[in-house]
Amino acid sequence: MMKTHTLFFLLLCPLGLFAQTFKGKVTGKEGTPIPYATLFFRDLGLGFTADGEGRFQTCLNAGEYNCEVSSLGYEQKIVPVVQTGKGTEMNIQLDERIYQLQEVRVSKNNEDPAYAVMRQAIARAPFYRTLVKSYTANSYLKGSGKMTDVPAFMKMAKDFQKESDGFMNRLFVMEAQHETVFTAPNQYKTEVKAFKSSFPEELDLGNGLNVAAFNLYSDEQFGKVSPLSSRAFSFYRFKLEACYMEGDRMVNKIKLLPKRNNNQTLTGYLYIIEDLWCISNVEIQSSSMGVKMNLRTTCKEIKPDVYLPASSSMRIDFGLMGVKGYGNFFTAVNYKDVVLNETPVSERLLAEKQRAEQAKKTLSAKQQKLQKRIDELAAKEELTTGEAYKMAKLMEKQVAQTDTTHKEHRYERDYSFGGASKRDSLATKRDSIYWAGIRSAPLLREEQLSYARKDSMIGKRSLLKPDSTVMEKIETMSVVLLGHTFYNKSKTAWIELPGIQGYLPGFSFVDGFPIGAKVTFGKKLGGKNTLLFTPSAYYTTASKTCLYSGDLTLQYLPRRNGKLTLEGGRVSADYNNECGMDRMMNSVASILFARNEMKLYEKKFIGISNCLELANGLQLSLGLSYERRNVLVNHYHKSTFGKKAKPNIPDNIYYSQMPENELMRFSAALEYTPAHYYYMYKGRKKYEQSKYPTFTVRYEKGFSVGGSLPAPDYNRIDVTVDHTVKTGFFSKLAYRLNAGTFLHTDNLYFPDYRHFDASRFQLTASSFDKSFALLNNYEYSTPERWGQAHLSYYTSHLFLKWLPFLKNSIMDEGLHIRALAVRYLPIHTEVGYSIGIGQLSRAGIFVGFRDKRYRSVGFSIVMPINLGDGFSIEF
Numbered sequence: 001m002m003k004t005h006t007l008f009f010l011l012l013c014p015l016g017l018f019a020q021t022f023k024g025k026v027t028g029k030e031g032t033p034i035p036y037a038t039l040f041f042r043d044l045g046l047g048f049t050a051d052g053e054g055r056f057q058t059c060l061n062a063g064e065y066n067c068e069v070s071s072l073g074y075e076q077k078i079v080p081v082v083q084t085g086k087g088t089e090m091n092i093q094l095d096e097r098i099y100q101l102q103e104v105r106v107s108k109n110n111e112d113p114a115y116a117v118m119r120q121a122i123a124r125a126p127f128y129r130t131l132v133k134s135y136t137a138n139s140y141l142k143g144s145g146k147m148t149d150v151p152a153f154m155k156m157a158k159d160f161q162k163e164s165d166g167f168m169n170r171l172f173v174m175e176a177q178h179e180t181v182f183t184a185p186n187q188y189k190t191e192v193k194a195f196k197s198s199f200p201e202e203l204d205l206g207n208g209l210n211v212a213a214f215n216l217y218s219d220e221q222f223g224k225v226s227p228l229s230s231r232a233f234s235f236y237r238f239k240l241e242a243c244y245m246e247g248d249r250m251v252n253k254i255k256l257l258p259k260r261n262n263n264q265t266l267t268g269y270l271y272i273i274e275d276l277w278c279i280s281n282v283e284i285q286s287s288s289m290g291v292k293m294n295l296r297t298t299c300k301e302i303k304p305d306v307y308l309p310a311s312s313s314m315r316i317d318f319g320l321m322g323v324k325g326y327g328n329f330f331t332a333v334n335y336k337d338v339v340l341n342e343t344p345v346s347e348r349l350l351a352e353k354q355r356a357e358q359a360k361k362t363l364s365a366k367q368q369k370l371q372k373r374i375d376e377l378a379a380k381e382e383l384t385t386g387e388a389y390k391m392a393k394l395m396e397k398q399v400a401q402t403d404t405t406h407k408e409h410r411y412e413r414d415y416s417f418g419g420a421s422k423r424d425s426l427a428t429k430r431d432s433i434y435w436a437g438i439r440s441a442p443l444l445r446e447e448q449l450s451y452a453r454k455d456s457m458i459g460k461r462s463l464l465k466p467d468s469t470v471m472e473k474i475e476t477m478s479v480v481l482l483g484h485t486f487y488n489k490s491k492t493a494w495i496e497l498p499g500i501q502g503y504l505p506g507f508s509f510v511d512g513f514p515i516g517a518k519v520t521f522g523k524k525l526g527g528k529n530t531l532l533f534t535p536s537a538y539y540t541t542a543s544k545t546c547l548y549s550g551d552l553t554l555q556y557l558p559r560r561n562g563k564l565t566l567e568g569g570r571v572s573a574d575y576n577n578e579c580g581m582d583r584m585m586n587s588v589a590s591i592l593f594a595r596n597e598m599k600l601y602e603k604k605f606i607g608i609s610n611c612l613e614l615a616n617g618l619q620l621s622l623g624l625s626y627e628r629r630n631v632l633v634n635h636y637h638k639s640t641f642g643k644k645a646k647p648n649i650p651d652n653i654y655y656s657q658m659p660e661n662e663l664m665r666f667s668a669a670l671e672y673t674p675a676h677y678y679y680m681y682k683g684r685k686k687y688e689q690s691k692y693p694t695f696t697v698r699y700e701k702g703f704s705v706g707g708s709l710p711a712p713d714y715n716r717i718d719v720t721v722d723h724t725v726k727t728g729f730f731s732k733l734a735y736r737l738n739a740g741t742f743l744h745t746d747n748l749y750f751p752d753y754r755h756f757d758a759s760r761f762q763l764t765a766s767s768f769d770k771s772f773a774l775l776n777n778y779e780y781s782t783p784e785r786w787g788q789a790h791l792s793y794y795t796s797h798l799f800l801k802w803l804p805f806l807k808n809s810i811m812d813e814g815l816h817i818r819a820l821a822v823r824y825l826p827i828h829t830e831v832g833y834s835i836g837i838g839q840l841s842r843a844g845i846f847v848g849f850r851d852k853r854y855r856s857v858g859f860s861i862v863m864p865i866n867l868g869d870g871f872s873i874e875f
Contacts, residue, residue, distance in 0.1 A: 020087035023057035023442070026050050026069060027093055034094060036313035036330050037071040038298040047300055047310035048140070048332040051441035059437050060088075072271075072281055072296060073097055076246050099242030099253065114238035117252045118227070119384070120277040121270075125228040128278050129217040130184060131306065135338040137180045138193075140440050143329040144173040144447065145199075151322030172199040173447045177438050184341065186215075192423040194430045194438065198454035216279050216297065216309065222286055224266050225729050227256050228279075235265050235729075243274075250274035256284070263288040263808045264730055264796055278307050289810055290320040302335050309333060332440045411616050411677045496520040505538070506583035507591055509634040509645045510600045511572055512542025528683040530555040540572075542635035547571055558683050560613040568606035572632060575599050575650050575750050579757035581777055582765035585863075589761045594639035597761055597777050599650045601658065601751060604628040607665075617676035617690075621669040626705065629751060630660040650750060650778040658749045662709045669698045693723035698740075702752055712752050715743040730796035730812070734769045741785035753781045756788065756820060763861055767839055768792060768816055773860040774830055774848035775820070784823035791817045800835055811837055816844065826851040836862065 026037040033054030040047040043065065050056040060083045070076040074094035081088060147168060174197035180190045219229040227236050237257040244251055252272045258265035268284035282297040293316050300310040313330040443451075483499035502518045516538030523531045535550040549569025556562040574580035581598045589595035607625025614620050634648050649655065674692040678685050698718050704711035718740025725733045740754065757766050758775035769792050780786075798813035800806055814834040821827045829849040836842025842862040848855045 020060065020062065020083065020085060021057055022060040022081065022083055022088045024055075024088075024090040024092060026054040026056065026071070027091060028074070029093055029095065034071050034074065036296065036311070037069060037074075037094070038300070038311040038332075040068045040070075040300050040310055041065050042068060042301070045302065045336065046334055048334075048440035049311040049313065049330050051142070051330065051444070052328060053444070055441050057442055058440055068300075069094060070246075070298065072283055072298075097244060099244055112239050114240035114252070114254045117240065117254060117272050117274075117277070118232070118238050121272050121279075122228055122230060122232055124277045125217045125230075129215060130341060132182070132184065132308070133339045133341045134181070134183045135308075136336050137178075137182070137333050138336075139178045139180065139331055139333040140438055141176045141178070141329065141331040142173070142439075142441070143175075143327060144171055144450075145316075145325060145327035146171055147323070147325040149319075149322070149324035170453075171446045171450050173197070173443075173450045174199055175435065175439070190422075192427045194434065195423065195427045196430070196435065196451070198450040216282060216299075220729070221266065221284070222293065224286060225264055227266065227270055229729070231729065235259055241269070246280065249276075249280070251280050260797070261807060263810060273307070276305055276307075280307065288808070290318055292317045302338055303340070306338070306340065308335060308338075411675065412679065492524040494522045496522065501584065502536075506587035508572070508583075508586065508598065508600060509590060509596050509636045510543060510632045510648055511540035511545070511547075512636055514538035514540050514547060516547075527556075528558050536569075543632075555684070557612070558680070559685055561611065561619065561685050562613075563611040565609045566607075567609075570602070570604045572600045573603040573751070575601060576755035576777060576781070577751060578755050579766070579771075580755070581759045581761070585759075585761060585763050585765055588763060590645065591640050594643035594645045595761060596634075596645050596648070597759055599648050599778065600632050602630045602632050603751075609667075613685075616678070617673040617687075619669075619671045621667075621671070623665075623667040625665050626662070627665060628660075628662045628709070629658065629749070631658055650781070651776055652750070652753075652778045652781050654753070654781070654783060655750055655778070658751075659710055661711055661749060662705060662707055663702045663711045663752075664705050665700065665702050667698070667700045669696060671696045689724060691725070693721050696720040696722070710747060712748050713744070713746040714748050714752060716740065716752075716754070717743060718754070727793075728795070732794050734790075734792045734794070736770050736790040737788075739785075739787035742783055745783055748783050750781070753783050754786055755781045760858065762859060763863055765863065768814065768832075768834055768842060768844060768860075768862060769839075772818055772820065772828070772830060773832070773844070773846045774856050774858050775828060780820055780822050780825060780828065782822045782825070786820070786822045788820045789818070799833070811835055814842070814844070816846070 026034045026039075028034055033052075035050070035052045035054060037050040037054060037056075038047060039050065039056055039058075041060075046058070048056060048058050060081075062083050062085055065081045065083065067079045067081050068076060069079055069092050071094060073096065075097050077092065077094055079090070079092055081090075150168070175194070176192060176196075177194040178190050179193055180188055182188055217226075217228055219226055225232065225235045227238075229235075235258065237259055239255040239257060241253040241255045243253065250273070252274060254270045254272060256266060256268055256270065258267060266284045266286050268282075270279065271281035271283075272278070273280050279299055281299065282295065284295050286293045286295075293314065295312065295314045297309050297312040299307040302308045302310075311330070311332050314328070316327040316329075318325055318327075479497060480503075481500050483497050483502065485494050485496045487494045496519065498518050503516070505514055505518075507513055516536065518534065518536035520532060520534045522533075525531055532553040532555070533550070534553075535548075537546065537548045539546055547570055549567070549571055551565055551567035553566075554562075554564045556564065576598075583598070586596065586598040589597055605625055605627045607623060609621065609623035609625075611619060611621045632648055634645060637645055639645065649657075671694060673687070673690050673694045676687055676690045676692070678687045680686070696719070698720075700714075700716045702712045702714050704713060718738060721735075721737045723735055727733050742748075742754075755778065756772065756775070757770055758772040758777055758779065759766070760774060760776055764771065764773070770790050792814055793816075794812050794814045796812050797807075798815070801809070801811065801813055812835070814836075816830070816832040816834065818830045819827060820829075827850070829852070830846045831849075832844050832846030834842045834844030836844075839862070843859065844862075845857070845859045847857050
């Protein structure tokens with residue numbers, strides 16, 4: 001026993017001698033707590049943040065230090081700290097900062113001096129965006145939140161009072177310790193060293209918010225236009241509020257004034273250091289869709305003339321559909337192994353002589369010429385807006401030329417959405433001693449109680465509803481309505497259940513209601529290959545038929561997007577098998593209005609296809625299938641309200657009844673997008689939106705198998721150009737061109753015609769970028785040559801968005817022009833306007849013309865609602 005006590009004492013001795021607690025409180029002169037003040041030991045590179053009540057704590061080795069204590073609105077104070085073996089506690093008082101406007105020169109047009117500061121800062125933003133080549137950052141994050149109100153109908157629920165005790169007006173808290181390794185240009189790898197949360201498991205917070213993976217100089221912040229973007233002057237006005245000295249640095253306090261009151265911009269303040277033109281502090285606010293965010297970030301000089309975020313605090317208030325609450329987050333970041341890029345951009349970071357010598361050794365003649373142009377602009381005391389924009393672009397170009405972080409694959413980028421993250425196996429098992437050593441502020445009494453409540457609920461049903469099965473019922477309904485994927489323990493095999501559309505894929509007058517299921521089985525194979533098997537089977541209530549299909553898919557060669565598929569079955573197929581009407585929309589139109597826009601035929605088939613990239617951005621698809629086809633008739637004839645349905649016959653001038661027939665179909669497609677960048681996600685290649693068009697050439701041939709049934713014989717070829725161009729932060733231009741012809745036709749049947757994405761039904765699942773709203777489904781289907789063009793322009797503000805009640809909404813507006821030319825038919829043209837949320841949901845009004853003569857007007861609503869797996873189901 002004595003040996004055990006001695007060993008325990010010896011283990012604790014180093015902690016007592018070298019790492020005792022330094023704690024205290026930061027207040028104003030009158031003793032008022034200063035929330036989220038920043039404390040920074042420059043010699044140690046150690047920074048941390050006080051909590052909302054100004055309290056702080058950290059572990060500090062014995063010794064003498066100087067601690068910089070700062071907070072926005074207060075004078076920075078350097079406090080000597082003598083850390084003893086017993087620890088140190090002190091209360092630190094800060095004086096309120098008295099701002100003074102510097103003497104300024106007023107230009108002829110009475111321009112605010114803030115513009116001169118912002119031009120310099122914006123011009124150098126690309127440099128600071130890529131200043132750091134790599135670093136390792138350890139961060140501590142604490143967040144807390146409350147739900148303060150819910151809709152009235154929930155309060156009226158029978159068991160609400162009893163069940164709400166678990167979450168209403170109760171504080172929840174979470175803490176996390178991250179280690180983030182950054183490598184330029186945008187690769188963040190985060191390991192969660194510790195994680196603790198009292199939030200309900202139903203509210204999955206992942207690993208917490210990783211603020212170390214955040215760049216203050218990005219063109220966009222939180223989906224808004226950054227005030228340091230090269231186009232910031234189009235969105236913001238700036239005002240110099242004050243100037244002050246912090247050490248030997250002059251800091252400019254710049255107020256952000258959005259030119260338009262909308263949800264595209266931020267408000268608040270930037271604090272810009274004179275001469276360096278980098279960020280010292282940020283204080284910004286954002287508001288959108290009932291969510292208000294307030295962020296304060298303090299940067300510290302980690303290396304000479306290099307300022308990086310050292311602490312942040314964020315307040316989020318939300319009020320959406322009657323649900324109200326708030327959240328508070330604060331974090332402290334400590335950097336180590338900071339490596340700077342050696343790009344000679346800033347005259348403050350490299351002396352003239354050093355830069356000249358380095359330029360001779362490392363820069364090409366082209367790079368030296370570019371550097372000279374940057375130096376000429378940087379030497380100017382003041383920049384015009386045009387010069388600031390030009391300098392920013394030159395710096396972006398220089399950074400690209402001197403980038404030494406090229407990957408093995410030329411067009412591969414790092415997947416950076418939130419960064420790659422993994423969790424230490426001990427992250428959720430850290431004890432109280434460990435947490436006491438990493439916290440930058442002690443837990444509040446309410447936070448301690450929150451953890452205690454969570455601990456007391458371990459092993460019980462749910463923290464949200466401990467005495468109810470409501471959550472279980474909700475989860476069951478979610479599986480039925482939206483589908484779910486069940487994995488084995490190692491996640492190498494899974495079963496994917498469909499949503500409601502997988503069980504009831506829709507109604508038609510031909511089949512009635514098909515009842516059955518479509519399920520996907522998946523298995524990971526060696527070498528990152530995946531095998532998928534998707535069978536489906538349905539019994540139709542009207543035709544009394546069993547329909548079935550299945551496909552077996554091997555996903556191979558992940559970097560070349562290899563996909564080999566074997567499929568077959570018996571289905572009721574749409575004559576428009578390329579881009580026909582959505583089945584759920586057809587169900588609504590049929591049941592309510594007897595508008596059976598979709599016409600069906602019986603198809604028995606078996607086929608094999610393969611897709612593989614020949615080179616980056618160049619994909620070849622080949623397919624071969626056998627089909628046996630026959631006509632179908634309606635078995636139901638009236639809608640719910642007694643309206644008679646039309647026969648199952650396509651409305652087209654070329655249509656004639658198809659006899660039972662068979663064919664072999666060969667298809668080939670070559671798709672190419674130049675310089676197409678991509679990233680690897682979960683072992684598969686995912687392409688980014690390209691700044692270049694996508695070119696596609698397709699060839700299809702139908703021919704006889706030599707059987708007793710008639711067979712079509714044809715050759716068809718078409719070419720497509722598809723492109724979306726970003727014309728601004730919140731505007732884009734999308735166009736699509738397609739043309740083709742039948743090279744040879746003999747005994748051609750209607751399923752083999754060229755069909756188009758068209759429907760006059762007001763609800764559609766098709767994008768406005770490639771569909772027609774004033775054409776019937778089969779009206780222009782053709783065995784002749786054709787050409788079509790689609791042009792759409794989207795922007796945040798055009799007409800209706802200028803109305804006060806729509807100005808701050810997240811919707812955008814669009815203008816559309818479409819044209820379709822088919823041999824022997826008049827040219828069909830549509831012009832329209834739409835408003836909506838991207839491609840998620842839109843409403844539009846369109847005017848149609850035939851050979852330049854007015855023909856019709858109508859409206860269309862895009863609702864691409866996918867309840868599970870319904871859109872691709874054939875039955």
